[in-house]
Amino acid sequence: MTETVIDVIFDILVILLLISGAFFIISATIGVIRFPDVYTRLHASTKAATLGISGILIGAFIFLYANHGIISGKLILGIIFVLLTAPVSAHMIGRAAHSSGVEPWSKTGETRDEYAEIKNKGS
Template structure:
Protein backbone atom coordinates (compact mmCIF):
# COMPACT_ATOMS: atom_id res chain seq x y z
CA UNK A 1 0.00 0.00 0.00
CA UNK A 2 2.72 2.49 0.89
CA UNK A 3 4.58 1.77 -2.36
CA UNK A 4 1.67 3.01 -4.42
CA UNK A 5 1.39 6.22 -2.38
CA UNK A 6 5.11 6.87 -2.72
CA UNK A 7 4.92 6.26 -6.47
CA UNK A 8 1.98 8.63 -6.71
CA UNK A 9 3.88 11.32 -4.82
CA UNK A 10 6.93 10.86 -7.06
CA UNK A 11 4.75 10.98 -10.19
CA UNK A 12 3.10 14.20 -9.03
CA UNK A 13 6.52 15.69 -8.19
CA UNK A 14 7.88 14.74 -11.61
CA UNK A 15 4.84 16.20 -13.38
CA UNK A 16 5.02 19.42 -11.37
CA UNK A 17 8.71 19.80 -12.10
CA UNK A 18 8.13 19.34 -15.83
CA UNK A 19 5.16 21.71 -15.83
CA UNK A 20 7.05 24.38 -13.89
CA UNK A 21 9.96 24.09 -16.31
CA UNK A 22 7.63 24.37 -19.30
CA UNK A 23 5.87 27.37 -17.72
CA UNK A 24 9.15 29.24 -17.27
CA UNK A 25 10.25 28.50 -20.83
CA UNK A 26 6.94 29.68 -22.28
CA UNK A 27 6.88 32.82 -20.12
CA UNK A 28 10.46 33.59 -21.13
CA UNK A 29 9.52 33.24 -24.79
CA UNK A 30 6.66 35.68 -24.29
CA UNK A 31 9.02 38.04 -22.45
CA UNK A 32 11.49 37.98 -25.32
CA UNK A 33 8.73 39.00 -27.71
CA UNK A 34 7.10 41.62 -25.48
CA UNK A 35 9.92 43.46 -23.69
CA UNK A 36 11.17 46.69 -25.29
CA UNK A 37 14.98 46.60 -25.20
CA UNK A 38 17.85 44.16 -25.34
CA UNK A 39 18.52 44.25 -21.60
CA UNK A 40 15.02 43.33 -20.46
CA UNK A 41 14.77 40.71 -23.20
CA UNK A 42 18.06 39.23 -22.12
CA UNK A 43 16.87 39.21 -18.52
CA UNK A 44 13.73 37.31 -19.50
CA UNK A 45 15.69 34.84 -21.61
CA UNK A 46 18.34 34.18 -18.97
CA UNK A 47 16.05 33.77 -15.97
CA UNK A 48 13.47 31.69 -17.76
CA UNK A 49 15.95 29.41 -19.49
CA UNK A 50 17.81 28.79 -16.24
CA UNK A 51 14.67 27.91 -14.30
CA UNK A 52 12.89 26.19 -17.19
CA UNK A 53 15.70 23.92 -18.31
CA UNK A 54 16.62 23.15 -14.70
CA UNK A 55 13.02 22.22 -13.91
CA UNK A 56 12.78 19.90 -16.88
CA UNK A 57 16.14 18.31 -16.11
CA UNK A 58 15.15 17.80 -12.47
CA UNK A 59 11.96 16.13 -13.68
CA UNK A 60 13.97 13.89 -16.00
CA UNK A 61 16.40 13.05 -13.20
CA UNK A 62 13.56 12.09 -10.85
CA UNK A 63 11.88 10.05 -13.58
CA UNK A 64 15.04 8.03 -14.27
CA UNK A 65 15.60 7.56 -10.56
CA UNK A 66 12.05 6.41 -9.81
CA UNK A 67 11.31 4.34 -12.90
CA UNK A 68 14.72 2.82 -13.69
CA UNK A 69 16.68 3.18 -10.43
CA UNK A 70 19.34 5.18 -12.27
CA UNK A 71 21.14 8.10 -10.68
CA UNK A 72 22.15 10.04 -13.77
CA UNK A 73 25.36 11.93 -13.22
CA UNK A 74 25.00 13.51 -16.64
CA UNK A 75 21.70 15.10 -15.67
CA UNK A 76 23.12 16.34 -12.37
CA UNK A 77 26.11 17.85 -14.20
CA UNK A 78 23.76 19.36 -16.77
CA UNK A 79 21.68 20.98 -14.05
CA UNK A 80 24.79 22.37 -12.37
CA UNK A 81 26.16 23.58 -15.72
CA UNK A 82 22.95 25.41 -16.62
CA UNK A 83 22.62 26.96 -13.16
CA UNK A 84 26.20 28.25 -13.30
CA UNK A 85 26.68 29.29 -16.91
CA UNK A 86 23.36 30.82 -18.01
CA UNK A 87 23.38 33.75 -15.53
CA UNK A 88 27.06 34.44 -16.16
CA UNK A 89 26.65 34.40 -19.94
CA UNK A 90 23.60 36.67 -19.73
CA UNK A 91 25.55 39.11 -17.59
CA UNK A 92 28.51 39.12 -19.97
CA UNK A 93 26.30 39.61 -23.03
CA UNK A 94 24.50 42.55 -21.38
CA UNK A 95 27.83 44.14 -20.40
CA UNK A 96 29.09 43.76 -23.96
CA UNK A 97 25.89 45.31 -25.31
CA UNK A 98 26.19 48.24 -22.89
CA UNK A 99 29.83 48.84 -23.77
CA UNK A 100 28.96 48.65 -27.48
CA UNK A 101 26.52 51.52 -26.94
CA UNK A 102 23.17 49.76 -27.15
CA UNK A 103 20.78 52.26 -25.56
CA UNK A 104 18.55 51.52 -22.60
CA UNK A 105 14.80 51.77 -22.93
CA UNK A 106 13.75 55.40 -22.42
CA UNK A 107 11.54 54.43 -19.45
CA UNK A 108 14.33 52.62 -17.62
CA UNK A 109 14.42 53.88 -14.06
CA UNK A 110 18.14 54.10 -13.38
CA UNK A 111 21.42 53.52 -15.17
CA UNK A 112 23.76 52.43 -12.39
CA UNK A 113 26.42 51.05 -14.69
CA UNK A 114 27.13 54.45 -16.31
CA UNK A 115 28.86 55.79 -13.19
CA UNK A 116 30.94 52.64 -12.82
CA UNK A 117 31.97 52.76 -16.47
CA UNK A 118 32.95 56.46 -16.21
CA UNK A 119 35.11 55.75 -13.16
CA UNK A 120 36.75 52.84 -14.93
CA UNK A 121 37.50 54.96 -18.00
CA UNK A 122 38.98 57.73 -15.81
CA UNK A 123 41.18 55.20 -14.02
CA UNK A 124 42.38 53.71 -17.31
CA UNK A 125 43.14 57.16 -18.73
CA UNK A 126 45.04 58.10 -15.58
CA UNK A 127 47.06 54.86 -15.58
CA UNK A 128 48.11 55.09 -19.23
Protein backbone atom coordinates in the same frame (compact mmCIF):
# COMPACT_ATOMS: atom_id res chain seq x y z
CA MET B 1 0.52 -1.02 -0.94
CA THR B 2 3.14 1.40 0.38
CA GLU B 3 5.14 0.97 -2.81
CA THR B 4 2.25 2.12 -4.96
CA VAL B 5 1.78 5.17 -2.71
CA ILE B 6 5.43 6.14 -3.11
CA ASP B 7 5.21 5.57 -6.88
CA VAL B 8 2.11 7.77 -7.09
CA ILE B 9 3.84 10.53 -5.12
CA PHE B 10 6.92 10.37 -7.38
CA ASP B 11 4.78 10.39 -10.53
CA ILE B 12 2.77 13.41 -9.39
CA LEU B 13 6.04 15.17 -8.50
CA VAL B 14 7.39 14.47 -11.99
CA ILE B 15 4.22 15.81 -13.62
CA LEU B 16 4.29 18.99 -11.51
CA LEU B 17 8.00 19.59 -12.23
CA LEU B 18 7.53 19.10 -15.99
CA ILE B 19 4.53 21.42 -16.16
CA SER B 20 6.23 24.17 -14.13
CA GLY B 21 9.41 23.83 -16.19
CA ALA B 22 7.54 24.18 -19.48
CA PHE B 23 5.61 27.14 -18.03
CA PHE B 24 8.80 28.97 -17.05
CA ILE B 25 10.39 28.28 -20.45
CA ILE B 26 7.42 29.65 -22.38
CA SER B 27 7.33 32.66 -20.00
CA ALA B 28 10.99 33.35 -20.79
CA THR B 29 10.19 33.24 -24.51
CA ILE B 30 7.23 35.59 -24.18
CA GLY B 31 9.45 37.89 -22.13
CA VAL B 32 12.11 37.89 -24.86
CA ILE B 33 9.43 38.85 -27.37
CA ARG B 34 7.59 41.44 -25.27
CA PHE B 35 10.30 43.39 -23.44
CA PRO B 36 11.52 46.58 -25.10
CA ASP B 37 15.35 46.39 -25.11
CA VAL B 38 18.34 44.06 -24.81
CA TYR B 39 18.87 44.40 -21.06
CA THR B 40 15.28 43.63 -20.09
CA ARG B 41 15.29 40.70 -22.52
CA LEU B 42 18.42 39.41 -20.79
CA HIS B 43 16.53 39.56 -17.47
CA ALA B 44 13.85 37.29 -18.91
CA SER B 45 16.10 34.82 -20.71
CA THR B 46 18.62 34.26 -17.88
CA LYS B 47 16.30 33.90 -14.94
CA ALA B 48 13.16 32.20 -16.17
CA ALA B 49 14.96 29.85 -18.58
CA THR B 50 17.35 28.75 -15.83
CA LEU B 51 14.53 27.72 -13.51
CA GLY B 52 12.65 26.10 -16.39
CA ILE B 53 15.58 23.90 -17.41
CA SER B 54 16.21 22.96 -13.75
CA GLY B 55 12.58 21.90 -13.39
CA ILE B 56 12.58 19.73 -16.49
CA LEU B 57 15.95 18.08 -15.77
CA ILE B 58 15.05 17.36 -12.11
CA GLY B 59 11.77 15.89 -13.41
CA ALA B 60 13.73 13.63 -15.77
CA PHE B 61 16.08 12.59 -12.93
CA ILE B 62 13.19 11.65 -10.60
CA PHE B 63 11.39 9.84 -13.44
CA LEU B 64 14.42 7.73 -14.35
CA TYR B 65 15.06 6.96 -10.67
CA ALA B 66 11.49 6.08 -9.68
CA ASN B 67 10.39 4.08 -12.71
CA HIS B 68 13.61 2.41 -13.80
CA GLY B 69 16.00 2.65 -10.86
CA ILE B 70 18.62 4.57 -12.84
CA ILE B 71 20.54 7.24 -10.95
CA SER B 72 22.06 9.46 -13.62
CA GLY B 73 24.36 12.07 -12.16
CA LYS B 74 24.91 13.71 -15.51
CA LEU B 75 21.51 15.39 -15.34
CA ILE B 76 22.43 16.97 -11.99
CA LEU B 77 25.79 18.02 -13.48
CA GLY B 78 23.90 19.64 -16.37
CA ILE B 79 21.74 21.67 -13.96
CA ILE B 80 24.80 22.84 -12.00
CA PHE B 81 26.55 23.77 -15.24
CA VAL B 82 23.60 25.86 -16.46
CA LEU B 83 23.31 27.57 -13.06
CA LEU B 84 27.01 28.47 -13.16
CA THR B 85 27.20 29.66 -16.75
CA ALA B 86 23.92 31.52 -17.30
CA PRO B 87 24.90 34.63 -15.24
CA VAL B 88 28.34 34.73 -16.89
CA SER B 89 26.92 34.68 -20.42
CA ALA B 90 24.32 37.29 -19.44
CA HIS B 91 27.08 39.54 -18.11
CA MET B 92 29.13 39.12 -21.30
CA ILE B 93 26.20 39.85 -23.62
CA GLY B 94 25.20 42.86 -21.49
CA ARG B 95 28.71 44.32 -21.64
CA ALA B 96 28.95 43.69 -25.37
CA ALA B 97 25.59 45.39 -25.94
CA HIS B 98 26.65 48.39 -23.88
CA SER B 99 29.95 48.80 -25.65
CA SER B 100 28.31 48.47 -29.06
CA GLY B 101 26.12 51.40 -28.13
CA VAL B 102 22.67 50.07 -27.20
CA GLU B 103 20.94 52.52 -24.90
CA PRO B 104 18.68 51.27 -22.12
CA TRP B 105 14.97 51.76 -22.79
CA SER B 106 13.17 54.07 -20.41
CA LYS B 107 9.51 54.76 -19.83
CA THR B 108 9.83 58.46 -19.18
CA GLY B 109 12.11 59.09 -22.16
CA GLU B 110 15.22 60.14 -20.22
CA THR B 111 17.72 57.27 -19.98
CA ARG B 112 19.36 56.75 -16.61
CA ASP B 113 22.77 55.29 -17.26
CA GLU B 114 25.55 55.90 -14.73
CA TYR B 115 27.95 53.59 -16.57
CA ALA B 116 27.79 55.66 -19.78
CA GLU B 117 28.31 58.87 -17.78
CA ILE B 118 31.49 57.51 -16.21
CA LYS B 119 32.77 56.10 -19.52
CA ASN B 120 32.23 59.43 -21.26
CA LYS B 121 33.98 61.29 -18.46
CA GLY B 122 37.02 59.04 -18.70
CA SER B 123 37.53 59.37 -22.43
